[in-house]
Amino acid sequence: MDIQIKRGLLDVCVLAAIKDEDSYGYQIIKDIRPYIEISESTLYPILRRLETAEMLTVNSVEHNGRLRKYYHITQSGLDRLKAFSEEWKEITAIYNYVTRENDEHE
């Protein structure tokens, strides 16, 4: 996938992974992986960026005698997801326009 497009999508995917309930790093990776390629080293800067942008907050929770960081989505994170689905309508329209001719030939 185009690297610019992927970068934007990854942010949204991470937010979507914590939308319904708080989640932790490894779980986020497992949830997203079927849809988009992501690794530990890609996820880290995204989490930091979203934290700085106040789209998510971080809580440390004890788990098996160690701390695990849970990520919680904020209102502006939810707003970002909402904005994304609006943007996507435009993208779908563009997609339909771009692929229009191919369909006619089939």
Place this chain on the structure above:
Amino acid sequence: MNKQEFLNDLSEKLQGVPKEDREKSLEYYSEMIDDRIEDGLTQEQAVKAMGGVSEIADRIISDMPVEKLLKTKVTPQRKLSAFEIVLLTIGFPIWFSIGISLIAVAFTLYLVLWVLILCIYIIALSFAVSGIAAIIALFMSLFNGQVLSGMFIFGCGMVLLGLAIPVCMEAGRMTFGYIRLTGTGLKKIKSKLAQRKGTEK
């Protein structure tokens, strides 16, 4: 490599990163490895799944603002001994002036190259101006009845005007090249700052 070795290695490579950010990264990778082990991987496999330490460190450093890197660079991470402080203070006039001169020389060299590029622009400009002057000279010569010399001057002027275009384009290419070079240079300096130990000499 086991988990502890991985974390030590990463910590070593992140020496130049502020302590707080370094600890956050280490916590993150420690948690990731533990979660993978819980998921059934062995420690070795879990560490391997993280990827190369150098790439991870590069990634963290390149995402860090330069101001943050500079700050750790300037604040010593260990306490200086009294002897070192005395030495630094006595030696100040020497190391400070040498350091400043080195920076100044490097900066001057950098500027000189910019001036060279500027010269090429000026040459192109002078060609263009001469060309325009030649057109005016042609009319003045025609007015004075010196048709031949007017034509000659006009011809020379046209050649110069023609030359101005490729020279100007070349100068433009050099400008872009140099800007790109400045960019990669700055990036190199940034990673140098982060990779060296945070103690000031």
